[in-house]
Amino acid sequence: MPVAVSYPGVYVEEIPSGVRTITGVATSITAFFGRAQRGPVNQLITIFSYADFVRTFGGLQKDYPLSYAVRDFYLNGGGQAIIVRLYNAGGGKDKAKLSVNGLTLEAAYPGAWGNSVRVRVDNKVSADVAKQYGLTASDLFNLTVHDMVTGATEQFLNVTGKDSPARIDRVLANGSALVRIPSSATPPFPVPTPHQDPPPGTSVWSDDKYSTGVAQADQAVDSVALQDADYEGDANQKTGLYALDTADLFNLMCIPPDTRGGNTSQPVYQAAMGYCVGRRAMLIVDSPAAWGADPNFISQASAKLGSDVNLTGDAARNAVLYYPRVIESDPNLNGQLDTFVPCGIIAGVMARTDAQRGVWKAPAGLDAALNGIQGLVRILTNDENGTLNQLGINCLRSFQPSGMVVWGARTLRGADQLADEYKYVPVRRTALFIEESLYRGTQWVVFEPNDEPLWAQIRLNVGAFMHNLFRQGAFQGKTPQEAYFVKCDKETTTQNDIDLGIVNIVVGFAPLKPAEFVVIQIQQIAGQIEV
Numbered sequence: 001m002p003v004a005v006s007y008p009g010v011y012v013e014e015i016p017s018g019v020r021t022i023t024g025v026a027t028s029i030t031a032f033f034g035r036a037q038r039g040p041v042n043q044l045i046t047i048f049s050y051a052d053f054v055r056t057f058g059g060l061q062k063d064y065p066l067s068y069a070v071r072d073f074y075l076n077g078g079g080q081a082i083i084v085r086l087y088n089a090g091g092g093k094d095k096a097k098l099s100v101n102g103l104t105l106e107a108a109y110p111g112a113w114g115n116s117v118r119v120r121v122d123n124k125v126s127a128d129v130a131k132q133y134g135l136t137a138s139d140l141f142n143l144t145v146h147d148m149v150t151g152a153t154e155q156f157l158n159v160t161g162k163d164s165p166a167r168i169d170r171v172l173a174n175g176s177a178l179v180r181i182p183s184s185a186t187p188p189f190p191v192p193t194p195h196q197d198p199p200p201g202t203s204v205w206s207d208d209k210y211s212t213g214v215a216q217a218d219q220a221v222d223s224v225a226l227q228d229a230d231y232e233g234d235a236n237q238k239t240g241l242y243a244l245d246t247a248d249l250f251n252l253m254c255i256p257p258d259t260r261g262g263n264t265s266q267p268v269y270q271a272a273m274g275y276c277v278g279r280r281a282m283l284i285v286d287s288p289a290a291w292g293a294d295p296n297f298i299s300q301a302s303a304k305l306g307s308d309v310n311l312t313g314d315a316a317r318n319a320v321l322y323y324p325r326v327i328e329s330d331p332n333l334n335g336q337l338d339t340f341v342p343c344g345i346i347a348g349v350m351a352r353t354d355a356q357r358g359v360w361k362a363p364a365g366l367d368a369a370l371n372g373i374q375g376l377v378r379i380l381t382n383d384e385n386g387t388l389n390q391l392g393i394n395c396l397r398s399f400q401p402s403g404m405v406v407w408g409a410r411t412l413r414g415a416d417q418l419a420d421e422y423k424y425v426p427v428r429r430t431a432l433f434i435e436e437s438l439y440r441g442t443q444w445v446v447f448e449p450n451d452e453p454l455w456a457q458i459r460l461n462v463g464a465f466m467h468n469l470f471r472q473g474a475f476q477g478k479t480p481q482e483a484y485f486v487k488c489d490k491e492t493t494t495q496n497d498i499d500l501g502i503v504n505i506v507v508g509f510a511p512l513k514p515a516e517f518v519v520i521q522i523q524q525i526a527g528q529i530e531v
Helices: 050-057 065-075 112-116 127-132 168-175 228-232 240-246 266-278 289-293 298-309 314-318 343-356 382-389 425-441 452-471 495-499
Strands: 030-034 044-047 081-085 097-100 103-107 117-122 140-147 153-160 252-254 282-286 319-323 326-330 336-340 393-399 403-406 484-487 506-509
Touching: 030 065, 030 240, 030 343, 044 050, 044 240, 050 065, 050 081, 065 081, 065 326, 065 336, 065 343, 081 240, 097 117, 103 112, 103 117, 112 117, 153 168, 228 240, 228 266, 240 266, 252 266, 252 343, 266 282, 266 298, 266 314, 266 319, 282 343, 282 425, 289 298, 298 382, 314 319, 314 425, 319 343, 382 393, 425 452, 425 506, 452 484, 452 506
Parallel strands: 030 081, 030 252, 252 282, 282 319, 319 393
Antiparallel strands: 044 081, 097 103, 117 140, 140 153, 326 336, 393 403, 484 506
């Protein structure tokens, strides 16, 4: 706004530059769905290492393929992941309950893990704290919670059942990973009778006189096998896939089979693929288990792709399929070899490639090594690989001395006969990266005056973002003019658009495409004949 002049003299006015930097979004945040031993249900939990997963959801569990997929993700270079634990009690009790000398508690999250929790109450409280809250010492108690399996212990001092900052339900909701006050209970809550002190050298967790455990009738059960509805969830309740509605961003999605050696169902994959399209993310699809043992699979691959996977249409640009499954040693079976799905491995390879080379580099080739595996369910020949590659099925191969690697980079719209513009994984992922970055980076445009000054700012800022990608080698072309363009002017935004409140921004780029086929031509040089 121009400065208002009133007195003779010099006025200084700062003019905004119009620069609004567009920052590229993350490209390999991976969402995982499935059963786990413990942890919140239908909630987003962001982790940055496998140790984070172990702390929140438990370690490797032989009946929960999710735990192996997450481990593989981090073994192969994964960084940030979002875990959504799913649970189905199947008619049993979901949360363990503890009746602690008049006070009722329940496990913080569903599952049989809560059966191992024990609680101790004592009355060694502070009279000063009671006075601070306007209470008496008899209104306060100390609560100690112990997990007999993990050894985790939590202690909450000077809590009360009466309304105050130390009210027990609020304290546990904010500070405990083990127990809660049931939502059905209403304050004020009773003050539980203290437990006895054990003799010297005796653990307080060894006897019901010194602490309280979960009674047999109040024990919870682990989740039964998940149904499709558990995965698909409810948009209103934010369960299943829709738990991700509260996620700011994710780029990849993995849905390991619910059971060891099983398959993720077609309806679940179809619902997930549609969800990924709306969130500009990629779905990593595992090949059905039966494909690995079928000696006739290669010759029937086209028909089986339609009948066993059936992910088609333009939405399949956001899905990618890998074959075969992998063989790994299982610490839960004394190191015996077993078959696992590769989705977690592939997500890790993508994350590693993004960090080292960029999202525009195909996550395939001799550098795309598969870490932590001992073999592949099927060793493919070049001809077999060629047959599957033409159908958009990416192969995992074994080469000496490079080992086992990803040897395909096509989306499920990558079949030769489809001739889709998003045939290749890096092209599709680069487009999604640009779309999401520009979507977030142009929010400031909304409600600005829709005229040439605005269009010039848009061209400046979007152009700077695209030029930065060009300098990083994200596009084809030796010059910016060959690599990308940004248009926003009276040609893209007509007067009718302005009247409708619309500003049109046209962004084009020349994507890098992987060199799938390397042809070397060799020719003999005929000896020169002297004339």
